[in-house]
Amino acid sequence: MKKRVFSGIQPTGDIHIGNYLGAIKYWVSMQENYDNVFCVVDLHAITVPQDPKVLHAKIREVAGLLMAAGIDPQRSILFVQSHVKAHSELAWLLNCFIPMGWMQRMTQFKEKSVKQKEQVSVGLFDYPALMAADILLYDTQVVPVGEDQKQHVELARDAAGRFNSIYGDTFVLPEPLIPNVGARIMGLDEPTKKMSKSEPGTNHAINLLDTPDTIRAKFARATTDSLREIRFDEKRPGIFNLLTIYQTFSGIGKQELEAKFEGKGYGDFKKALAEVVIEGLRPLQERYKELTADPTRIDSILAEGANRARPLAERTLARVQQKIGLG
Ligand code: TYM
Numbered sequence: 331m332k333k334r335v336f337s338g339i340q341p342t343g344d345i346h347i348g349n350y351l352g353a354i355k356y357w358v359s360m361q362e363n364y365d366n367v368f369c370v371v372d373l374h375a376i377t378v379p380q381d382p383k384v385l386h387a388k389i390r391e392v393a394g395l396l397m398a399a400g401i402d403p404q405r406s407i408l409f410v411q412s413h414v415k416a417h418s419e420l421a422w423l424l425n426c427f428i429p430m431g432w433m434q435r436m437t438q439f440k441e442k443s444v445k446q447k448e449q450v451s452v453g454l455f456d457y458p459a460l461m462a463a464d465i466l467l468y469d470t471q472v473v474p475v476g477e478d479q480k481q482h483v484e485l486a487r488d489a490a491g492r493f494n495s496i497y498g499d500t501f502v503l504p505e506p507l508i509p510n511v512g513a514r515i516m517g518l519d520e521p522t523k524k525m526s527k528s529e530p531g532t533n534h535a536i537n538l539l540d541t542p543d544t545i546r547a548k549f550a551r552a553t554t555d556s557l558r559e560i561r562f563d564e565k566r567p568g569i570f571n572l573l574t575i576y577q578t579f580s581g582i583g584k585q586e587l588e589a590k591f592e593g594k595g596y597g598d599f600k601k602a603l604a605e606v607v608i609e610g611l612r613p614l615q616e617r618y619k620e621l622t623a624d625p626t627r628i629d630s631i632l633a634e635g636a637n638r639a640r641p642l643a644e645r646t647l648a649r650v651q652q653k654i655g656l657g
Pocket of ligand 1: 336337338339340341348349350351354371374460461464465473474475476477478482512513514515516524526
């Protein structure tokens with residue numbers, strides 16, 4: 331029996347190389363050896379305000395990008411969260427078992443709520459409960475995510491453990507799987523901050539659909555430092571981040587990479603990096619163009635994905651309802 335993998339991505343902003351290197355790339359490579367469920371999490375997206383037309387288009391764009399990156403909807407289940415109602419329902423049930431104190435410890439909420447003050451939605455606070463529902467509905471064992479989602483996956487595991495201790499064995503306990511390299515790609519303009527979809531700066535992230543010229547311009551402007559050596563030195567976050575991007579796109583080892591750029595300047599390095607990333611994204615961009623040529627194709631793949639996900643999710647939900655004594 332293959333282990334079950336579940337992971338999700340929000341259809342907001344532009345999908346960037348942080349999402350790709352920290353998560354999507356691994357999802358693609360895990361398809362052979364795992365039983366996979368991948369989800370476009372639109373219910374998570376609405377925890378902050380969204381324009382309905384943009385959201386609708388982004389759901390399709392993200393699904394298209396996942397397929398263009400190599401997610402094969404024949405082998406993996408690919409679907410949209412709101413198409414399977416069990417996600418909202420299990421989130422409510424879990425709400426009644428997750429202590430407030432656990433949720434109040436979530437660092438992502440603390441960071442985001444500082445910016446939004448009292449306007450912050452209850453949904454944003456409750457975001458990890460919905461994420462726990464996503465994971466637990468599919469009896470997930472492995473959750474491949476970037477570093478920033480580790481705490482949320484651990485909360486899902488804790489929630490499952492707590493429920494099991496009250497009602498007996500009900501949920502499978504999931505584990506996060508974080509890549510060794512690329513789990514935390516930083517912003518190009520501010521390399522001490524995680525590369526993020528919601529960051530406004532035009533020079534912050536390389537997006538998966540950026541043109542070659544945009545990619546060259548963004549790397550040329552990326553923040554580095556006043557030193558010269560091109561080395562993996564964590565105390566120099568700008569150059570460290572750029573080297574990590576080079577390493578993950580090229581597959582070249584750290585030492586070999588440092589040797590390759592020994593004695594070279596930042597300018598030459600950034601130019602070479604831009605070309606590696608442009609070439610790395612080219613096949614994905616070409617496949618994306620082909621996939622989106624027929625606008626109905628993605629919709630029918632997503633409908634089929636939801637049809638495959640629904641019975642799995644409903645079976646778990648029924649098990650939970652029965653344990654609690656509902657209905
Ligand atoms: P989201 O949409 O913010 O990001 C999708 C994936 O990309 C990873 N990621 C990064 N990895 C490396 N460097 C970065 N700068 C970077 N930024 C993002 C994220 O860790 C994530 O793996 N809450 C989730 C979506 C979600 C989910 C789930 C994930 C909902 N339900 C259940 C796993 C299981 C999120 O907002 O990801």
